Amino acid sequence: MNDILTELESRRADARMGGGQKRVDAQHARGKLTARERIELLLDEGSFEEFDMFVSHRCTDFGMEAQKPAGDGVVTGWGTINGRMVYVFSQDFTVFGGSLSETHAQKICKIQDMAMQNGAPVIGINDSGGARIQEGVASLAGYAEVFQRNIMASGVVPQISLIMGPCAGGAVYSPAMTDFIFMVKDTSYMFVTGPDVVKTVTNEHVTAEELGGASTHTRKSSVADGAFENDVEALAEVRRLVDFLPLNNREKPPVRPFFDEPGRIEASLDTLVPSNPNTPYDMKELILKIADEGDFYEIQEDFAKNIITGFVRLEGQTVGVVANQPMVLAGCLDIDSSRKAARFVRFCDAFEIPILTLVDVPGFLPGTSQEYGGVIKHGAKLLFAYGEATVPKVTVITRKAYGGAYDVMASKHLRGDFNYAWPTAEIAVMGAKGATEIIHRADLGDAEKIAAHTKDYEDRFANPFVAAEKGFIDEVIQPRSTRKRVSRAFASLRGKSLQNPWKKHDNIPL
């Protein structure tokens, strides 16, 4: 018996060494942690249970049978984050460069299947050179098996991808179909075709970092939802995100003890909206002052900054926030912001996370680039997402809610549960000047008359009361009591039950 135990320990030790000390040192020298070190930081101390530690590949071509390291380049298993179960796979760059073989893929598929069955999130740590070339089509088949499970798991359990090294070619499509992608600055990149191929085909000279680094994907492509300074910070922040998310779509979002009075009054919000309607202000201040303890987990912070998306807690429970940002493009909706917010709203709806919408939107951004880019269909995504969402929806209009953008931003007409307006709100078909110039076209030559008409229009329509008279606004609230009103609104909606008609699936304008 003793011999067997010794054998087990020695085999385990061997597996834990991954690709050997030399490669581990090289990994560290690149500023990267090993697959197992990453799991240690991701999970509660001592909570990791590993599967398939001794799995090895079955390839016999190109002399591969001579090297059969235990684990085959990926560490898989489950553990807890603050006591809540998650499944995890972590690719080991020290073993065949983390390349994906048939068995490597099977290990990932196993935990994907278990996560689906047991209702827990999957967190994938990607650090892989790509397909294992020696295995040829078997490796490609492996990718597709993983893809298929990503698709099936979508909307069932949260899927989070961490890119902590290379992720190129077909490998990118697994993270691409998960809910969130986070990258590490300077040490990770993602692209379908690398700089060499780009150079050959299009003659563009571009570095891997420029083509698919964290900055590219958080600012330009919006492929990634966030980027962090290093491995340690990235893993700590993913833990923080998991604290906001339900484990699966059959559960309510988590609640945790909180130290913030739900009725907290913020007198300073009474002066948040400047007296000049064209002066911007920072909507994030409102989010931070509504949130429990000022804690806000922002998603896609660096992309389409004219809309803000992220998670807060109210009375300890997760709420998704979507807010126009008047500081950027006056808070207009455009292609990018519509896509960003639509995806976020659909995530919240899929996982029963209530949605708080803060509105200050002067309309859709005009211009040929927007129209040629298909703003009609992209804008419709957000409209569609809000309209189909059955989770509790509370909306606060702080200032402008003009035109079609008013309809889109979780209006009462899209089954909004509570639609509040600040006294500074202007709910109208458009701004006073534009409206006057259309209605009183005959007087266009007379500046004085137009000014008078504009004034009349402002007096009549630049307020929340016209909408409130029609019941489109449930109540005009004091800015200072927004946290209290919104918290109570969500509290009253905890039992909300709303079903959409049966359908195979909808046909959102993708």
Next chain:
Amino acid sequence: MFKKLLIANRGEIACRVIKTARKMGIETVAIYSDADAQALHVQMADEAVHIGPPPANQSYIVIDKMMEAITSSGAQAVHPGYGFLSENSKFAEALAEVGVAFVGPPVGAIEKMGDKITSKKIAKEAGVSTVPGYMGLIADADEAVKISNEVGYPVMLKASAGGGGKGMRIAWNDEEAREGFQSSKNEAANSFGDDRIFIEKFVTQPRHIEIQVLCDAHGNGIYLGERECSIQRRNQKVVEEAPSPFLDEATRKAMGEQAVALAKAVGYASAGTVEFIVDGSKNFYFLEMNTRLQVEHPVTELITGVDLVEQMIRVAAGEPLSITQDDVTLTGWAIENRLYAEDPYRGFLPSIGRLTRYRPPMEVAAGPLLDTGKWQGEAPSGETAVRNDTGVYEGGEISMYYDPMIAKLCTWGPDRATAIEAMRVALDSFEVEGIGHNLPFLSAVMDHPIFIKGDMTTAFIAEEYPDGFEGVTLPGAELVRVAAACAAMHRVAEIRRARVSGRMDNHERKVGEDWNVTLQDRSFDVTVDADQSGSTVRFSDGATLRVSGAWTPGDQLAVMQVEDAPLVLKVGKVSGGFRIRTRGADMVVHVRTPRQAELARMMPIKTPPDTSKLLLCPMPGLVVTLHVEPGEEVQVGQALCTIEAMKMENILRAERKGIVSKVNAAAGDSLAVDEVILEFE
């Protein structure tokens, strides 16, 4: 007594005057420009009159508008505060014409003291010590030596037309006087085309000490001790205290008596201040007289128990002084720190914008002002006093149109050390967010050995912070206290995190006791033993610190007790720890398990990118114009880009010669702080 008082000012001083007027049962009238419609002084006053657009020269200093406001409100008296029209004799005259009382000195006194040369002459005649010197024309080097000997070394030879240090020499003996005269003369001739030189006593180790006087219209006059205002930045006072740590009783008496003599000589009747420059041997020389209430008057009130605003109002109403010189005693010590909306890390650039957070420390009444019943406003009483004179509130706006001073934070204690310690805690407890401000700098001064010893001169800031302020590095003992508090706080936060719903039963996360704390490049291994009343933090070297306090996760202010001393921390959110601000230091504190710390040590240290070849946006704003194109060579001082921030156009200029390699912004872009506008080759 007056029934209604108009305060011809804004900001903290308007609020200050309103408080006393209210206590005296006088109705108050505020005035406000468009920019101040929501201001605190407007909210506090019984009524308010709008007086025009934001710029002061179209509102607060327009006498006609003031007179209209007086007529429309029916005010019987006007308190001018400081600045604006407070030392404007025309305004005082205009008031006299319509029979409205000016809460300040008579017109004649304002005029006489308003002129530098006249005031010096009057002072000399009144027997006040003035800087010895010779203002006449000096023929040659021999005469210069002769005069220097009469004045007494060291002397300063100054060009009449001088400025900026040019044509200025200091001489300590005959030889230097002879040489200095010639070189000053040459330099003056070259620089200003005017080679006239005069000689003045050079004051070594100069300190700025001023005497508060109070006179009535019946010929009575007293002095209320001195204020030490040596800590100044470009002639702007930053820290004041009373009494001065430098004066002895005899010097105080001599200065006080001369100050009263001067006031009487000009028929002064109100509160006023006689400013002196004092050298290292306690020789004092008259500088000027300010015929108004000084900004720093609260420190005098705190040690004398006299409400100066009340006294000014009573004198203006014709009442004789009810206090005599014998009634004036100086009790304890008071310190004032001026909180400015100036960013100390960016060369004290004025900062404007919205106060997203403004939570001054709680006021506490103590000392003479409490004893005499003259404490204004509501405050619980205590051992040491905290007083905050302010004109802003959370959610208010710091506008570009007026003085960047936000508040005057004062503390009083039975002795200087206690007052300083109370100030340190008060500064740490003062929460200001949304704008740049000088709180860290003030904290640094309160911990500076020269200030603690009371050895400062007017050159203090220029000498001690020659390259500006770069923040504070906490000394080891203080660092250990912060580390202990952060470890205890982090543990609380982690325990809360581990209580989230949806946990696996019986497999909960156990939050450990061993932690590693890193801050300011130091690393501490600690063990945290928590109990009902706090935590005992054991360091690996065996030292233990007891930490208690009511901090809960999310609190932005941690009022802790480490061992027996208070430790107040401003707490911000940072991944894996806190951003901690205390005692002028601003640092990231990471608290990790030993294993997390071990792995974190492997993370590469990323050097911040070299920004010397970049033009960064200094403030959030909108690009109005880009003045250069890629490939263009720019010269020093050339305009590169115009940024509009808070409706103000700021032109960014080239600091050195270079060639533009890349333009990253376009007109109409809105930029954040430190966003890259241009790159240079």
